[in-house]
Amino acid sequence: MQRRGGSSPARFLVKLSGEALGGPSGVGVDGTAVANIGREVAQAHNQAEGLAVVIGGGNFFRGGRSLPWSLDRVTGDHVGMLATVMNGLLLHDWFKSSGVRVSVFSALPVSGVIQPYNPHRVREDLAQGILVILAGGTGNPYFTTDTTACIRGLEIGATAVIKATRVDGVFDRDPETDSSAMRYDRVTFDIAIQKGLAIMDSTAFAICRDNKLKVRVLDIAKPGNLARAVQGEPVGTLVTWEEEAE
Numbered sequence: 001m002q003r004r005g006g007s008s009p010a011r012f013l014v015k016l017s018g019e020a021l022g023g024p025s026g027v028g029v030d031g032t033a034v035a036n037i038g039r040e041v042a043q044a045h046n047q048a049e050g051l052a053v054v055i056g057g058g059n060f061f062r063g064g065r066s067l068p069w070s071l072d073r074v075t076g077d078h079v080g081m082l083a084t085v086m087n088g089l090l091l092h093d094w095f096k097s098s099g100v101r102v103s104v105f106s107a108l109p110v111s112g113v114i115q116p117y118n119p120h121r122v123r124e125d126l127a128q129g130i131l132v133i134l135a136g137g138t139g140n141p142y143f144t145t146d147t148t149a150c151i152r153g154l155e156i157g158a159t160a161v162i163k164a165t166r167v168d169g170v171f172d173r174d175p176e177t178d179s180s181a182m183r184y185d186r187v188t189f190d191i192a193i194q195k196g197l198a199i200m201d202s203t204a205f206a207i208c209r210d211n212k213l214k215v216r217v218l219d220i221a222k223p224g225n226l227a228r229a230v231q232g233e234p235v236g237t238l239v240t241w242e243e244e245a246e
Contacts, residue, residue, distance in 0.1 A: 011050035011126060012230055013153035014041065015146060015163045018087050020220060022059035029059065029090060037164075037220060038094045041131070044226040045100070050126030051230070052156055054134045054149040055091060057083025077141035081108045084145065088135030089114060095131060102131045107139030107148075119155045126156060146204040154211055161213060162229055163200065164220035169237030170199050186238045199239060208239075215239040 020037055023030025045051040060083035064071030085106050092104040103125050107117040115121075117136065125132050137148045146163070153161045166176075170192065173181040184197075189209035192199055199205075199217055208215055218225050218236030229235040 010048060010159035010230070011157055012044070012048050012052075013149055013156060013158040013161045014044070014051065014053045014226070015149035015161060016041075016053055016055050016220070017145075017165065018056035018058040018060060018083060020059075020164065020166070021087055021090070027059055034090065034094055038091070038098060040220060040223070040226045042095065042098065042100050043224070044230045045131045047227050047230045050129075050132075050156065052122065052126065052132040052134055052152065052158075053091070054145055054152055055084050055087045056145040057081070057085075057087055059083075060086060074141045077137075077143075078108070081135075081137040081139070082110075084135045084137060085110055085114060088133045091133050095133075100131055101129065102133065104133040104135060106136035107134070108136030109139075110136075123156055132156075144201050144204065146200040147207065150200075150204045150207040150213060150215075153213055154207070158213070161208065161215045162226065163215060163217045164226060165217060166219065166221065167217075168219040168222065168225075169217050170197055170239065172197070174198070184237045185234065186240065189239060189241055192239060209241050212241050 019026035021034050022028050023033035041053060057080050061080050063080060064076045085108060088104045088106065092102055095102040104114055105117040105122060106114040109116055122132050134152055137143060137145055138151060149161050169183045170187055171181040171183050175181040189205050193205055216229050216236055216238050218229055220226060225235050
Protein backbone atom coordinates (compact mmCIF):
# COMPACT_ATOMS: atom_id res chain seq x y z
CA MET A 1 0.00 0.00 0.00
CA GLN A 2 1.15 3.53 -0.71
CA ARG A 3 0.82 6.39 1.74
CA ARG A 4 -1.87 8.92 0.87
CA GLY A 5 0.99 11.33 0.18
CA GLY A 6 2.42 8.91 -2.39
CA SER A 7 5.57 7.68 -0.65
CA SER A 8 6.35 4.11 0.39
CA PRO A 9 6.78 2.14 2.64
CA ALA A 10 3.66 3.15 4.53
CA ARG A 11 2.55 3.94 8.06
CA PHE A 12 -0.24 1.87 9.58
CA LEU A 13 -2.61 1.87 12.53
CA VAL A 14 -3.44 -1.62 13.77
CA LYS A 15 -6.61 -2.15 15.81
CA LEU A 16 -6.14 -5.15 18.09
CA SER A 17 -8.92 -6.53 20.26
CA GLY A 18 -8.33 -7.24 23.91
CA GLU A 19 -9.91 -10.67 23.49
CA ALA A 20 -7.02 -11.64 21.22
CA LEU A 21 -4.71 -11.46 24.24
CA GLY A 22 -6.98 -13.84 26.14
CA GLY A 23 -6.27 -16.82 23.91
CA PRO A 24 -9.02 -19.34 23.09
CA SER A 25 -11.29 -18.12 25.90
CA GLY A 26 -10.80 -14.44 25.11
CA VAL A 27 -10.65 -13.77 28.84
CA GLY A 28 -7.72 -12.55 30.91
CA VAL A 29 -4.19 -12.80 29.57
CA ASP A 30 -2.84 -15.88 27.80
CA GLY A 31 0.97 -15.81 27.63
CA THR A 32 1.12 -17.86 24.46
CA ALA A 33 -1.44 -15.64 22.73
CA VAL A 34 0.43 -12.48 23.74
CA ALA A 35 3.70 -13.91 22.41
CA ASN A 36 2.14 -15.03 19.13
CA ILE A 37 0.47 -11.68 18.53
CA GLY A 38 3.59 -9.84 19.63
CA ARG A 39 5.69 -11.65 17.06
CA GLU A 40 3.17 -10.89 14.31
CA VAL A 41 3.12 -7.20 15.20
CA ALA A 42 6.92 -7.03 15.47
CA GLN A 43 7.30 -8.64 12.05
CA ALA A 44 4.87 -6.14 10.51
CA HIS A 45 6.57 -3.27 12.30
CA ASN A 46 9.85 -4.21 10.64
CA GLN A 47 8.17 -3.87 7.23
CA ALA A 48 6.45 -0.52 7.80
CA GLU A 49 7.60 3.07 7.92
CA GLY A 50 5.70 3.33 11.16
CA LEU A 51 3.28 1.16 13.10
CA ALA A 52 0.95 2.08 15.95
CA VAL A 53 -1.40 -0.29 17.77
CA VAL A 54 -4.71 0.68 19.36
CA ILE A 55 -5.53 -1.99 21.91
CA GLY A 56 -8.97 -2.92 23.22
CA GLY A 57 -9.87 -4.19 26.67
CA GLY A 58 -12.53 -6.84 26.12
CA ASN A 59 -10.48 -9.59 27.76
CA PHE A 60 -10.89 -7.78 31.09
CA PHE A 61 -14.21 -5.97 30.74
CA ARG A 62 -17.13 -6.13 28.32
CA GLY A 63 -19.35 -3.25 29.34
CA GLY A 64 -20.94 -4.85 32.38
CA ARG A 65 -22.93 -7.39 30.38
CA SER A 66 -22.56 -10.02 33.11
CA LEU A 67 -23.23 -7.69 36.03
CA PRO A 68 -26.49 -8.16 37.99
CA TRP A 69 -27.30 -4.44 37.87
CA SER A 70 -27.61 -1.79 35.18
CA LEU A 71 -24.16 -0.24 35.04
CA ASP A 72 -23.97 3.47 34.31
CA ARG A 73 -22.72 3.92 30.73
CA VAL A 74 -20.08 6.51 31.60
CA THR A 75 -18.75 4.38 34.46
CA GLY A 76 -18.67 1.32 32.24
CA ASP A 77 -16.80 3.15 29.50
CA HIS A 78 -14.21 4.41 31.97
CA VAL A 79 -13.69 0.89 33.31
CA GLY A 80 -13.30 -0.33 29.73
CA MET A 81 -10.71 2.35 29.01
CA LEU A 82 -8.79 1.33 32.12
CA ALA A 83 -8.84 -2.25 30.82
CA THR A 84 -7.13 -1.06 27.64
CA VAL A 85 -4.48 0.63 29.76
CA MET A 86 -3.73 -2.69 31.47
CA ASN A 87 -3.40 -4.38 28.09
CA GLY A 88 -1.22 -1.56 26.80
CA LEU A 89 1.17 -1.90 29.71
CA LEU A 90 1.34 -5.67 29.29
CA LEU A 91 2.06 -5.41 25.57
CA HIS A 92 4.65 -2.71 26.17
CA ASP A 93 6.44 -4.95 28.66
CA TRP A 94 6.40 -7.93 26.28
CA PHE A 95 7.85 -5.92 23.39
CA LYS A 96 10.45 -4.30 25.62
CA SER A 97 11.56 -7.67 27.00
CA SER A 98 11.78 -8.95 23.41
CA GLY A 99 14.16 -6.18 22.36
CA VAL A 100 11.63 -4.13 20.39
CA ARG A 101 11.86 -0.34 20.73
CA VAL A 102 8.41 0.56 21.97
CA SER A 103 6.47 3.33 23.69
CA VAL A 104 3.00 3.39 25.18
CA PHE A 105 0.54 6.26 25.60
CA SER A 106 -2.91 6.59 27.13
CA ALA A 107 -5.64 9.10 26.27
CA LEU A 108 -7.10 8.40 29.72
CA PRO A 109 -4.81 10.02 32.32
CA VAL A 110 -3.23 7.55 34.76
CA SER A 111 -0.55 9.67 36.39
CA GLY A 112 2.65 7.89 37.35
CA VAL A 113 1.73 4.76 35.40
CA ILE A 114 1.60 5.63 31.71
CA GLN A 115 2.47 8.73 29.70
CA PRO A 116 -0.45 10.82 28.40
CA TYR A 117 -1.34 10.64 24.73
CA ASN A 118 0.23 13.36 22.62
CA PRO A 119 -0.09 13.06 18.82
CA HIS A 120 3.10 15.05 18.26
CA ARG A 121 5.12 12.73 20.52
CA VAL A 122 3.58 9.72 18.83
CA ARG A 123 4.56 10.95 15.37
CA GLU A 124 8.08 11.68 16.63
CA ASP A 125 8.40 8.14 17.97
CA LEU A 126 7.08 6.65 14.74
CA ALA A 127 9.56 8.72 12.73
CA GLN A 128 12.34 7.23 14.86
CA GLY A 129 11.21 3.68 14.13
CA ILE A 130 9.63 3.11 17.52
CA LEU A 131 6.57 0.86 17.78
CA VAL A 132 3.77 2.79 19.49
CA ILE A 133 0.97 1.32 21.62
CA LEU A 134 -2.10 3.48 22.19
CA ALA A 135 -4.38 2.77 25.14
CA GLY A 136 -7.18 4.55 26.97
CA GLY A 137 -9.53 4.76 24.01
CA THR A 138 -10.31 8.35 23.06
CA GLY A 139 -10.23 9.29 26.74
CA ASN A 140 -13.96 10.02 26.57
CA PRO A 141 -17.03 7.80 27.08
CA TYR A 142 -19.39 6.83 24.26
CA PHE A 143 -16.60 6.05 21.80
CA THR A 144 -15.46 2.55 20.84
CA THR A 145 -11.88 1.45 20.29
CA ASP A 146 -12.78 1.05 16.60
CA THR A 147 -13.57 4.75 16.48
CA THR A 148 -10.38 5.44 18.42
CA ALA A 149 -8.38 3.51 15.82
CA CYS A 150 -9.81 5.57 12.97
CA ILE A 151 -9.15 8.87 14.74
CA ARG A 152 -5.60 7.86 15.67
CA GLY A 153 -4.99 6.62 12.15
CA LEU A 154 -5.81 10.06 10.81
CA GLU A 155 -3.72 11.78 13.47
CA ILE A 156 -0.58 9.80 12.66
CA GLY A 157 -1.03 10.06 8.88
CA ALA A 158 -1.67 6.36 8.37
CA THR A 159 -2.20 4.88 4.93
CA ALA A 160 -4.78 2.51 6.37
CA VAL A 161 -6.29 1.09 9.52
CA ILE A 162 -5.76 -2.64 9.82
CA LYS A 163 -8.37 -4.35 11.97
CA ALA A 164 -6.86 -7.58 13.28
CA THR A 165 -9.66 -10.02 14.11
CA ARG A 166 -10.46 -13.71 14.52
CA VAL A 167 -11.87 -14.03 10.99
CA ASP A 168 -10.15 -13.61 7.64
CA GLY A 169 -11.96 -10.52 6.41
CA VAL A 170 -15.51 -9.28 5.95
CA PHE A 171 -18.28 -11.80 5.22
CA ASP A 172 -21.90 -11.52 4.14
CA ARG A 173 -22.86 -13.61 7.18
CA ASP A 174 -21.14 -14.58 10.42
CA PRO A 175 -18.53 -17.19 9.37
CA GLU A 176 -18.28 -18.48 12.94
CA THR A 177 -21.92 -19.63 12.85
CA ASP A 178 -22.56 -20.08 9.11
CA SER A 179 -20.12 -22.19 7.08
CA SER A 180 -21.67 -20.94 3.82
CA ALA A 181 -20.70 -17.32 4.53
CA MET A 182 -18.95 -15.63 1.60
CA ARG A 183 -15.95 -13.37 2.06
CA TYR A 184 -15.59 -10.02 0.29
CA ASP A 185 -12.20 -9.26 -1.23
CA ARG A 186 -13.20 -5.60 -1.38
CA VAL A 187 -16.26 -3.65 -0.25
CA THR A 188 -17.18 0.02 0.05
CA PHE A 189 -18.15 1.68 3.32
CA ASP A 190 -21.59 2.51 1.91
CA ILE A 191 -22.32 -1.10 0.95
CA ALA A 192 -21.05 -2.35 4.30
CA ILE A 193 -23.38 0.08 6.08
CA GLN A 194 -26.36 -0.76 3.84
CA LYS A 195 -25.92 -4.50 4.36
CA GLY A 196 -25.15 -4.21 8.05
CA LEU A 197 -21.83 -6.00 7.72
CA ALA A 198 -20.32 -6.32 11.18
CA ILE A 199 -16.90 -4.73 10.77
CA MET A 200 -16.87 -1.52 12.77
CA ASP A 201 -19.44 0.73 14.37
CA SER A 202 -21.12 3.38 12.24
CA THR A 203 -19.15 6.25 13.77
CA ALA A 204 -15.85 4.60 12.88
CA PHE A 205 -17.13 3.90 9.36
CA ALA A 206 -18.20 7.50 8.85
CA ILE A 207 -14.85 8.86 9.99
CA CYS A 208 -12.92 6.61 7.62
CA ARG A 209 -15.28 7.15 4.70
CA ASP A 210 -15.40 10.92 5.05
CA ASN A 211 -11.63 11.18 5.39
CA LYS A 212 -10.83 8.57 2.73
CA LEU A 213 -8.98 6.28 5.12
CA LYS A 214 -8.97 2.64 4.05
CA VAL A 215 -9.60 -0.24 6.43
CA ARG A 216 -8.23 -3.73 5.93
CA VAL A 217 -9.77 -6.56 7.95
CA LEU A 218 -7.72 -9.72 8.45
CA ASP A 219 -7.15 -12.75 10.66
CA ILE A 220 -4.30 -12.01 13.08
CA ALA A 221 -3.98 -15.71 13.91
CA LYS A 222 -2.66 -16.57 10.44
CA PRO A 223 1.14 -16.35 10.63
CA GLY A 224 2.54 -13.54 8.49
CA ASN A 225 -0.87 -12.08 7.64
CA LEU A 226 -0.20 -8.71 9.22
CA ALA A 227 3.22 -8.35 7.60
CA ARG A 228 1.78 -9.26 4.21
CA ALA A 229 -0.89 -6.59 4.58
CA VAL A 230 1.75 -4.01 5.44
CA GLN A 231 3.68 -5.01 2.33
CA GLY A 232 0.60 -4.39 0.19
CA GLU A 233 -0.61 -7.93 -0.42
CA PRO A 234 -4.41 -8.36 -0.77
CA VAL A 235 -4.94 -10.05 2.60
CA GLY A 236 -8.44 -10.37 4.05
CA THR A 237 -10.89 -7.66 2.95
CA LEU A 238 -10.24 -4.07 1.93
CA VAL A 239 -12.96 -1.60 2.93
CA THR A 240 -12.77 1.66 1.03
CA TRP A 241 -14.81 4.64 -0.17
CA GLU A 242 -14.35 3.79 -3.85
CA GLU A 243 -15.15 0.84 -6.07
CA GLU A 244 -12.16 1.16 -8.41
CA ALA A 245 -9.19 -1.15 -8.21
CA GLU A 246 -6.69 -0.37 -5.47
